[in-house]
Amino acid sequence: TDTQQLLRGRRCILLLSWEERYTDGSKWRFLEHKGPVFAPPYEPLPDKVKFYYDGKAMKLSAPAEEVATFFAKMLEHEYTTKDIFRKNFFKDWRKEMTSEEKSKITDLNKCNFSEMSEYFKAQSEARKQMSKEEKLKIKEENEKTLQEYGFCIMDNHKERIGNFRIEPPGLFRGRGDHPKMGMLKRRIRPEDIIINCSKDSKHPKPPPGSKWKEVRHDNKVTWLVSWTENIQGSIKYIMLNPSSRIKGEKDWQKYETARRLKKCVDRIRSQYRDDWKSKEMRIRQRAVALYFIDKLALRAGNEKEEGETADTVGCCSLRVEHIKLYPKIDEQEYVVEFDFLGKDSIRYYNKIPVEKRVFKNLQLFLENKQPEDDLFDRLNTSILNKHLQELMDGLTAKVFRTYNASITLQQQLKELTCPDDSIPAKILSYNRANRAVAILCNHQRAPPKTFEKSMQTLQTKIDEKQNQLSTARKQLKSAKADHKASHDDKSKKAVEVKRKAVQRIEEQLMKLQVQATDREENKQIALGTSKLNYLDPRISVAWCKKWDVSIEKIYNKTQREKFAWAIDMAEEDYEF
Numbered sequence: 001t002d003t004q005q006l007l008r009g010r011r012c013i014l015l016l017s018w019e020e021r022y023t024d025g026s027k028w029r030f031l032e033h034k035g036p037v038f039a040p041p042y043e044p045l046p047d048k049v050k051f052y053y054d055g056k057a058m059k060l061s062a063p064a065e066e067v068a069t070f071f072a073k074m075l076e077h078e079y080t081t082k083d084i085f086r087k088n089f090f091k092d093w094r095k096e097m098t099s100e101e102k103s104k105i106t107d108l109n110k111c112n113f114s115e116m117s118e119y120f121k122a123q124s125e126a127r128k129q130m131s132k133e134e135k136l137k138i139k140e141e142n143e144k145t146l147q148e149y150g151f152c153i154m155d156n157h158k159e160r161i162g163n164f165r166i167e168p169p170g171l172f173r174g175r176g177d178h179p180k181m182g183m184l185k186r187r188i189r190p191e192d193i194i195i196n197c198s199k200d201s202k203h204p205k206p207p208p209g210s211k212w213k214e215v216r217h218d219n220k221v222t223w224l225v226s227w228t229e230n231i232q233g234s235i236k237y238i239m240l241n242p243s244s245r246i247k248g249e250k251d252w253q254k255y256e257t258a259r260r261l262k263k264c265v266d267r268i269r270s271q272y273r274d275d276w277k278s279k280e281m282r283i284r285q286r287a288v289a290l291y292f293i294d295k296l297a298l299r300a301g302n303e304k305e306e307g308e309t310a311d312t313v314g315c316c317s318l319r320v321e322h323i324k325l326y327p328k329i330d331e332q333e334y335v336v337e338f339d340f341l342g343k344d345s346i347r348y349y350n351k352i353p354v355e356k357r358v359f360k361n362l363q364l365f366l367e368n369k370q371p372e373d374d375l376f377d378r379l380n381t382s383i384l385n386k387h388l389q390e391l392m393d394g395l396t397a398k399v400f401r402t403y404n405a406s407i408t409l410q411q412q413l414k415e416l417t418c419p420d421d422s423i424p425a426k427i428l429s430y431n432r433a434n435r436a437v438a439i440l441c442n443h444q445r446a447p448p449k450t451f452e453k454s455m456q457t458l459q460t461k462i463d464e465k466q467n468q469l470s471t472a473r474k475q476l477k478s479a480k481a482d483h484k485a486s487h488d489d490k491s492k493k494a495v496e497v498k499r500k501a502v503q504r505i506e507e508q509l510m511k512l513q514v515q516a517t518d519r520e521e522n523k524q525i526a527l528g529t530s531k532l533n534y535l536d537p538r539i540s541v542a543w544c545k546k547w548d549v550s551i552e553k554i555y556n557k558t559q560r561e562k563f564a565w566a567i568d569m570a571e572e573d574y575e576f
Ligand SMILES: *[C@@H]1O[C@H](CO)[C@@H](O)[C@H](O)[C@H]1NC(C)=O
Pocket: 052, 112, 113, 114, 115
């Protein structure tokens, strides 16, 4: 498969990379690629498909017709009823018209695109009805394009390129009520394109008769192609795929740093515990903050708090009003209650017992302060980060999160996986372990709007399956009775067939029930963020190998590409 092809050789790439890292700050020495794949040129409509203005058929010039087709393709979408969308579209469309067209077509309400719209609907219907051979042919053509344009050579490695196709022109949609919706997203031409490659490489050729805007050789950046898009004026890039060496290596280093923390975390912990007794207030505050970061996986806090509109905080910027101290509550001693808005304005709420010394220190920090005062008045993010660097090279608050998330995943997997479980039950255990981490990292979400409905659908399926099962059981019972009466081979076979049917339905039912449990438990938890950013993929890969669960059940396609480095180098030194 695709992915397997990509993975080949990954291990040796990573083992080589330490000596290939350049000391002069450059990202590559050699970069060769074929440039982008442009959107196919516009194909004029057949003559029989007419556009009507004010009830009369009218043949449009090719540029005006092309833009009209963008609108026609969206005709059934709510967008085309919105005033801003219509206004922006009409203004941009008129720019593409000949002067004669401009003078005739003055009111969008008099334009009738319905034949065009019908034509495109029929075309998309025809595409769905294509024969196997036709589909295969398209697939082969895509594969050929991928082989030609989808890879580049960066230094000594062939790397997959992310999005080498340039988006076709169309009408800008934007999110929500974007003021620019309906504007014409122009066709990108070779003259818009800046190519980045090395001087000594074979430069990509522009399509015949055209020229690149510029060819440059900047090895401090990793993009291959860039252009400026006309709606927002933002710069677009073609870059390497996340599975590429440069990106994979960064990811790998992150988890290696977390592993290094594992080796020295005991030393760090005993040091901050000593520091709780320090004579210096700033050191005590630093030590308590570090304890929170370690124990609660809190973020350090923003470096640039000014200019932030949302009032979100991290560990260093906690204020007096964000915590409450209870010397004794609910049978527990020394309890701290946290309640604040963290990153992306997600509420962090937690009530946990802490060590006595931490509690006493917190009481001290709170003395003579107002609710809006800083809890740690002798500490800020840069001081804390500097201290972390001194404790271990590359250490940040995030490394504690990564470390704790990864080790928690490993412990949970070990605890939750039963060797005798079926594959679906094992996957449920994996998701539960993943959820434990997401809760630790405070990755909550609002239940999806479709939640109730999709649960209902699933419940209906379960009910149906249950009915099927009782029918199948009855049939098995009567087949057994028949066999008892006749004792012939035919009835014996019938019993076997019915028994298998019952077994199969039982398995299907179990799968559905596991799915329902999983979905219910996942209602308010977002698994993606921790999976993508905090969990060492090597743990998941090793778990899959150990229990013979295919990796596709744990990671989807994008995730498999991102973690290609880990999938290939899975180590066996995890215990589950
Ligand atoms: C648009 O044209 C089609 C014929 O192509 C016609 O059936 C339809 O009624 C017209 N719509 C309007 C709103 O005039």
